[in-house]
Amino acid sequence: MRIYNTMTRQKEEFVPIEPGKVKLYACGPTVYNYFHIGNARAFITFDVVRRYLEYRGYEVTYVQNITDIEDKIIAQSIKEHIPFTEVAEKYTKAFLDDVERLGTKRPTFQPKATEYIQHMIDLIKEQVDNGFAYESGGDVYFAVTKLPQYGQLSGKKIDDQKAGARVEENENKQHPADFTLWKAAKPGEPSWSSPWGKGRPGWHTECVVMSRDLLGVTFDIHGGGTDLMFPHHENELAQALATTGKPLANYWMHNGFLNIEGEKMSKSLNNFFTAREILDVYDAEAIRFFFLSKHYRSPIDFNRELIEESKTAVQNFYTALSDLNWLTINPEQIELPEQLNKYIIEFNEAMDDDFNSARALAILFELVGKAKNTTTALLERQAAAKLMVQLGSVLGFFQNTEAHLTQAIDPEKLKLIEALVQQRNLARQNKDWAASDKLRDELIALGLEVKDTKDGTVWKLL
RNA sequence: GGCGACAUAGCCAAGCGGUAAGGCAGAGGUCUGCAAAAUCUCCAUCUCCGGUUCAAAUCCGGAUGUCGCCUCCA
Numbered sequence A: 001m002r003i004y005n006t007m008t009r010q011k012e013e014f015v016p017i018e019p020g021k022v023k024l025y026a027c028g029p030t031v032y033n034y035f036h037i038g039n040a041r042a043f044i045t046f047d048v049v050r051r052y053l054e055y056r057g058y059e060v061t062y063v064q065n066i067t068d069i070e071d072k073i074i075a076q077s078i079k080e081h082i083p084f085t086e087v088a089e090k091y092t093k094a095f096l097d098d099v100e101r102l103g104t105k106r107p108t109f110q111p112k113a114t115e116y117i118q119h120m121i122d123l124i125k126e127q128v129d130n131g132f133a134y135e136s137g138g139d140v141y142f143a144v145t146k147l148p149q150y151g152q153l154s155g156k157k158i159d160d161q162k163a164g165a166r167v168e169e170n171e172n173k174q175h176p177a178d179f180t181l182w183k184a185a186k187p188g189e190p191s192w193s194s195p196w197g198k199g200r201p202g203w204h205t206e207c208v209v210m211s212r213d214l215l216g217v218t219f220d221i222h223g224g225g226t227d228l229m230f231p232h233h234e235n236e237l238a239q240a241l242a243t244t245g246k247p248l249a250n251y252w253m254h255n256g257f258l259n260i261e262g263e264k265m266s267k268s269l270n271n272f273f274t275a276r277e278i279l280d281v282y283d284a285e286a287i288r289f290f291f292l293s294k295h296y297r298s299p300i301d302f303n304r305e306l307i308e309e310s311k312t313a314v315q316n317f318y319t320a321l322s323d324l325n326w327l328t329i330n331p332e333q334i335e336l337p338e339q340l341n342k343y344i345i346e347f348n349e350a351m352d353d354d355f356n357s358a359r360a361l362a363i364l365f366e367l368v369g370k371a372k373n374t375t376t377a378l379l380e381r382q383a384a385a386k387l388m389v390q391l392g393s394v395l396g397f398f399q400n401t402e403a404h405l406t407q408a409i410d411p412e413k414l415k416l417i418e419a420l421v422q423q424r425n426l427a428r429q430n431k432d433w434a435a436s437d438k439l440r441d442e443l444i445a446l447g448l449e450v451k452d453t454k455d456g457t458v459w460k461l462l
Numbered sequence B: 001g002g003c004g005a006c007a008u009a010g011c012c013a014a015g016c017g018g019u020a021a022g023g024c025a026g027a028g029g030u031c032u033g034c035a036a037a038a039u040c041u042c043c044a045u046c047u048c049c050g051g052u053u054c055a056a057a058u059c060c061g062g063a064u065g066u067c068g069c070c071u072c073c074a
Helices: A037-055 A071-080 A084-101 A113-129 A158-164 A203-215 A226-244 A275-281 A284-292 A304-323 A338-352 A357-372 A378-394 A401-405 A411-429 A433-445
Strands: A002-005 A010-013 A021-026 A059-064 A133-136 A139-142 A179-184 A199-201 A219-225 A249-255 A258-260 A300-302 A448-453 A456-461
Touching: A002 A249, A021 A037, A021 A203, A037 A059, A037 A219, A037 A249, A037 A258, A037 A275, A037 A284, A037 A378, A059 A203, A071 A084, A084 A275, A113 A133, A113 A139, A113 A179, A113 A199, A113 A203, A113 A226, A139 A226, A179 A203, A179 A226, A199 A203, A203 A219, A203 A226, A219 A226, A226 A249, A275 A284, A284 A300, A284 A304, A284 A357, A300 A304, A304 A357, A304 A378, A304 A401, A338 A357, A338 A378, A357 A378, A411 A433, A411 A456, A433 A448
Parallel strands: A021 A059, A021 A219, A219 A249, A258 A300
Antiparallel strands: A002 A010, A133 A139, A139 A179, A179 A199, A448 A456
8 A cells, every 4th residue: 555645745655654454634624613615625625535444454542532622712712702711612513514415434532622631741842852943922932943854854944934925923933933832821811721822833833743643643644725724834844843753644645625616715705615605505425526626735616516426326226226226235244256346446446556546436337337227236335335345435435325315305295196106107198198298297396306117117215 | 025836618627658537517429298207329639839759738838817825814
């Protein structure tokens, strides 16, 4: 299995620290608002990474942090006139709800920043003691110039930054690129006691202490959105190096950004969509398909037509299952013939190559074709469907097949439909095609698909 | 100013030196009373210009274009 490692800018053979086990950390949300469709991409990306590693037989420990104390949360608490803890609770719950609707598997651990305050203070203290951090005006900063490797991950040199980039002006800092480890509390702000007075930890410290606590000093994979590479991940790495001298993680994975109709998503452009808004309109698997149809590292452009296309594409899976009356079958009794092995091999090859989900989806469609092919034996079709479900599940599809295949239809409508079908059958028997066609139009107007097969008329909701 | 990514059919998208996967949309044949579904068939030489090579979408150089990061951000 090969993974593109941001640290080395190339695909590398994946070798876990401990054979058979993978320790994975991916940055979770700051719970100050509902998360947006771009966040959803990151969650789905690492959900698939995790699922695939498990499918490949690894025991995966997956940690996703929840940042429940941060400047934006404080700002939101002022805006909503409620304590910051209520803001955090409200949006943590929303996060967990939405992420479940997206169909992501619950991480092994979802630690909260506020549960790790003491750990963070300890880590900051360690850095001060080691001479990598300094206290200034109640704040504590990390001195980037003390760490020669600083910039290693993002490929940035401290001195290059000064030329054109805007760097926050702060008299307390020794160097403009120094970042905050501990922030002194202003009156009224939530705070914790520390050797440097009352304040709160900076964001970059929490991932270091949580990962160390739950995964160990160096773990296997650290993931997140590409924008987190700098400064967030760079600053995490710096703190790990400053305290242990060892790298934080062996592989760094970064998912690409999502744009909205070619433009960066932002509130000012009024093209900002929360995941729950999208989930209210589109099926979670259509959204998943949309993301997985492109490689996770590429930028992706979100627009309605593409989601519609994805929706149609996913329907193919379920049409195949529906045609086979999948819910009446016990898949365990279907044996996979050897001819299907090549699809498994191709699927694994695709996913082994830095999680090439777009290629993996193509294999699913080859299986759809086999499952739908009415010119072949039923058992062959069922076997293809079984494999499609198996491999699709690795990508997070088919989590709720029953709901997708069961048509919720209200009894009144059902009666009407059945009556119309009955009338139409009569008309067809009498070869009254005009009446038959008219009745079919009525059925189609009800949102149905109508097929006349050898065994009679079949209909289903679209 | 620094760093980086990308450019493949109407749209989305794989491909990473050996002659263009897949999805959506579209066209035609079979089947059907007609449809639908199914099935068969068709639909690109890879932004441009040079170079390396027996061979390039794939490597190198250049041009053009698009996008991202350097500031909170998935």
